[in-house]
Amino acid sequence: MSVVVSAKGLTKTYGSFKAVDDVSFSLEENRIYGLLGRNGAGKTTIMHLLTAQLFPTGGELKVFGEEPYENNRVLSRLCFIKESQKYPETFRIRDVLETAGTFFPNWDREYALALSEQFRLPLKRKMKKLSRGMLSSVGIVIGLASRAPLTIFDEPYIGLDAVARSLFYDRLLEDYAEHPRTVILSSHLIDEVSGMLEHVLLIDNGRLLLDEDADALRGGAYSVAGTGARVEEFARGRRVIRRDSFGSLASATVMGTLDGEARGHADSLGLETAAVSLQQLIVHLTGGTSERKEAGGR
Amino acid sequence: MNRVAGVVRMHGRDKWTWLYLPWAICLVNFAATLILGVFIGEPDRFNTGGVFSIFVYVFISGMITLKQTFPFALGMGIRRADYFLGTSAMSVFVSAITAALLILLSAAEARWTDGWGIRLHYFHLPFFHEGPEWQQTVTFFLLLQSLFFAGFIIASIHRRFGRAGMYVFFSLLFLIFAFTPLLLSYYDRWDDIGRWVQANIRSLNDLAPWMVPLIGLCGLGSYAMLRRSTV
Incomplete structure (x- = not known):
């Protein structure tokens, strides 16, 4: 090439x-x-x-x-x-x-x-x-x-x-x-x-x-959703680029592939998982708020 | 295909602006003058300036051409140098054709038709049309080129330096035109200049040698501007 x-x-x-x-x-x-x-x-x-x-x-x-x-x-x-x-x-x-x-x-x-x-x-x-x-x-x-x-x-x-x-x-x-x-x-x-x-x-x-x-990139991120505490527990030690919460519920967008380990972990915590589209990923990366939230979450 | 030739062909697609429109203006003007001449009579007692519309037009077309075609040509991957060469070549063709036609019509008016049958002076004017026809053609060609490149360099300065460039350029021009007469008066040289003009400038032909460096200066200046211009 x-x-x-x-x-x-x-x-x-x-x-x-x-x-x-x-x-x-x-x-x-x-x-x-x-x-x-x-x-x-x-x-x-x-x-x-x-x-x-x-x-x-x-x-x-x-x-x-x-x-x-x-x-x-x-x-x-x-x-x-x-x-x-x-x-x-x-x-x-x-x-x-x-x-x-x-x-x-x-x-x-x-x-x-x-x-x-x-x-x-x-x-x-x-x-x-x-x-x-x-x-x-x-x-x-x-x-x-x-x-x-x-x-x-x-x-x-x-x-x-x-x-x-x-x-x-x-x-x-x-x-x-x-x-x-x-x-x-x-x-x-x-x-x-x-x-x-x-x-x-x-x-x-x-x-x-x-x-x-x-x-x-297409498989490079996924999101998990569930109750706030469980999402926090899942997110620990992972690279989170975005967090949202609505009342007691929360969701997080996580960088990485949704492999067996991650899926198993999410299932055991009762969290919903979903793929993140390229567009969503880029919106998160360039949204300007992601860094602050990431820092605040740690 | 040679890219300079491509630029010439691009301009050639717009024969209306380059050739037809200035001649349409000039000839409509001529027709109106001719009709007026027939009705009013005694047209030989005045010289009309209608033919100068073509010179004004060529000056303006030098400015407009750049604005219309430079961003397009660069967008199509044309080098600045090739754009300049192709546009210059086009202006040379058009100036040559226009000069030849103007002198042809002038000869028709003065020699062959006795002022279109009513002794009208439209294409043949004192001072402008002196000497043999070949010399008049060369002089007119140089005049048309001077006007085209004067327009072209103004547009190039605008392209390179924007509005600020225009302010500086016209301020300098104003200063030159304002101070030259002042200095001439101060040093009391008006009489010398008057004598020199009377002795040396008998017709437009005598100005032709001055047009060559003007064209060269404006042409090189335009190229220097365009080389660093962006779109």
Whole structure:
């Protein structure tokens, strides 16, 4: 497996504000990565740095083994679809797609037209007259049809309804299977995309909080519920990331796998156990209240 | 495909803004002047300035082009250098076509139709159209390029330094324009300048050599700004 992106100590500051703070990671070829985190966490900044649209303040960044800045060997193999992408106002959808076709070496024109039909895009309409959802669809069509070895989607579905979103997920997986490439998907609809992700990078306050295989994360936490005292007893010696109580009842979210030992322990205490979804896990990890509660519980 | 050529083709998709619109404005203006000339009579007694709409337009298009296409091109993975080269090439094509058409119409007016049959001066003006036609074409080409890159560098400064950059740039420009006459008065050099202009600047052609460094300066300046610009 070759490394597509490697970041070491990547930092971007604006005055005293650290948008990206000493982030290191590496991405392997032909996998689907989820770049997750709350709004303003630094996800979009990282993607702008990868594509040389912003300049890092510090650290080292290599894409396809080279610096991306003003480097056609890197930039021609990248496709970055961002929610805030601007298009020339006088262009029609057709003009945007034809132009994208001249810029991306692997562009598949037939596929772009077929996708446009599936997303019901009016090819002759001017970009400035498109709805938010249609703008997102144009971005999705470009991102898929570019077949770029590194394709980055930053919140690509703003304004899209559930049908169009699932169409996007289906086409992405389908085309990924036929034309493997590295995909970075930034999203806060974590439940919707969690099934696709192979690896998760979680960003919070500009820092890398998690860099973990998605399968490991999916079974990486569970919750127990029951009376307060019993939950406390179960939690002793385990890593609890969240506690809630309602009257005499309590629940706790615990990091770790729900193996035989844990299940047996919970059963013996009469506690209910439940799996924790990736979304819930990430909400707990980035909720801001988890640390305080964890400290208070010990 | 060569990515500079790709940028030229991107601009070429918008022929309306680059070519048709300025000529539509200019020709509608011309038609109105022609009709007025026929009805009012004696159009040879005044020179109209209608043709200058094209020059104003080219200046403004230099500013608008960057705002419209730079974020898009960078978003599609185009290098800043390739964007600059492709956009410059497009402006060279358009300036060449526009200059050639303007001089063609000027020759038609002055030489072949005697002012469209009513002795109208619309495309052929004193001072602007002197000397052989090839020289006029070169001069007009340089004038159009100067205006385009003047607009382009303003937009580039705005892209690089935002509103603060605009304040600084226009303050400096204002200071230069305010203090130069003051200094000239203080050192009592107005007469010298007047004599020099009278002796050396007989037509627009004489200004052409000054336009070359202006274009070069604005072009290099724009590139320097864009190299460090973000979207």
